Amino acid sequence: MSGGKHARPKGTRDWMPEDATARRRVEQAFRHTAAVFGFQEIITPTFEHTEIFIKSSGEGSDVVTKEMYSFEDRAGRNLTLRPEGTPGVVRAVLEERMKPPLRLYYHGPYFRYGRPQKGRLREFHQLGVEVIGERNPAVDVEVIQLGAWFFERLGIADCATQLNSIGCRECRPAYRAELVAFLSGRVAALCEDCRTRLERNPMRVLDCKRETCRLQFAEAPKPAGHLCPSCAEHFARVRAELDRRGLRYELNDRLVRGLDYYNRTTFEYLSARIGAQDSIGGGGRYDYLFEEFGGPSLPAVGFALGLERTMMAMAENPAPARRRLAFLVCVTEAQRPAAVDLLARLRADGVAAQMSYEDKPGRQFKAADAARAACCVVLGPDEVARGTVSLKDLVTGEQTEIPANIVIPEVRALFRD
RNA sequence: GUGAGUGUAGCUCAAUUGGUUAGAGCACCUGACUGUGGCUCAGGAUGUUGGGGGUUCAAGUCCCCUCACUCACCCCA
Missing domain, CATH: 3.40.50.800 (Anticodon-binding domain)
Structure with a gap:
């Protein structure tokens, strides 16, 4: 029966002994995979100063405007339960003066205020890795490979890897202008949401799920087709290296990730068996984030995966043994x-x-x-x-x-x- | 934040067009079993029908509010 006097807060769950055991196994598998790739664990606080997240995710992003668990502590400090992992890691690397190149992995609880649904909780868990201080496209590939291996190790068979490049500071403004010009001519055909996206973050229009919108975009300019020479080369080398390592992926020229700090390579792991929230993990490059935090210019690439979604995508556990x-x-x-x-x-x-x-x-x-x-x-x-x-x-x-x-x-x- | 759907025993679900004492399976408890779990058989307990208000002679059933869950949108893990 639901709604007892002392029910769990909305969007949280209990991990019963069997669940906890299964979760440990996943976490151990991740630790092992990360360690095998040379990563070391970093543990950062569960809450940070609110501005850390505003700075990295972007002032107008949905995460910042309506999904954060923010509060004032007794001394009036503005704090936020972390909605994602990367900002805290970046902050720690700078604050502790860690010396790049770095390979760090982490896992823990994250918090986002939103209406719960299948594969989305208010308290959820992520496992992630970050490579800091490496510009080489082969590093992007290594990170993608780490994720793919991990999912394979868990026996998640029908997991697709999608790949895209969204350019950099050099090529994005021109592309963006071209896209806006294209879309502005077709505002009438766009859905309500896409019209507001057009103003806020035009690239997001590309991954609208509505059929009517998608038809409009068939000939829309795509980011990957408008890369500057150095981004184009980076992207080509990523693909060549993926091929060379025999990693299967599909190009998705609409893959535009939600967080503002990504540039160049973006990728996502999808599972068809876990409902509408079908992304079990994703990541990309974020070469500007350290600068924006007032640090040195440090290229970086990473990804995070959702523990709950990953476990949903796993084959059902066999009969519980004694x-x-x-x-x-x-x-x-x-x-x-x-x-x-x-x-x-x-x-x-x-x-x-x-x-x-x-x-x-x-x-x-x-x-x-x-x-x-x-x-x-x-x-x-x-x-x-x-x-x-x-x-x-x-x-x-x-x-x-x-x-x-x-x-x-x-x-x-x-x-x- | 928006929309739709669902709340009946620990779990999965029944309950004619509103009609008398809300049922079943599984699980649980007791016994057959005084040195042995599972299997079998015989008994047994269990509900403020999520909560609050309303309509009615009568509400699990209809209406309103609220809470929770589910799915989808938004967004993302």
């Missing part, structure tokens, strides 16, 4: 002290063990089953008299009596399969 947990059962209370001692020995040896304090053995087995334990270690008068224990495999139901002193290796052996 836990690597041994459950102690004592047949009568007389064996309780011996059982408690054995419990401690198992735990001291790193074997997860637990026991029920029900009196009847039947209850204790039931508790073991309910806890999804892999086996029971049974202590009864007979076993104690013989210096043995009975080990019951809860999957097969087989029970064997073994010398008490080999319990730990036997339980371990049982866990192995």
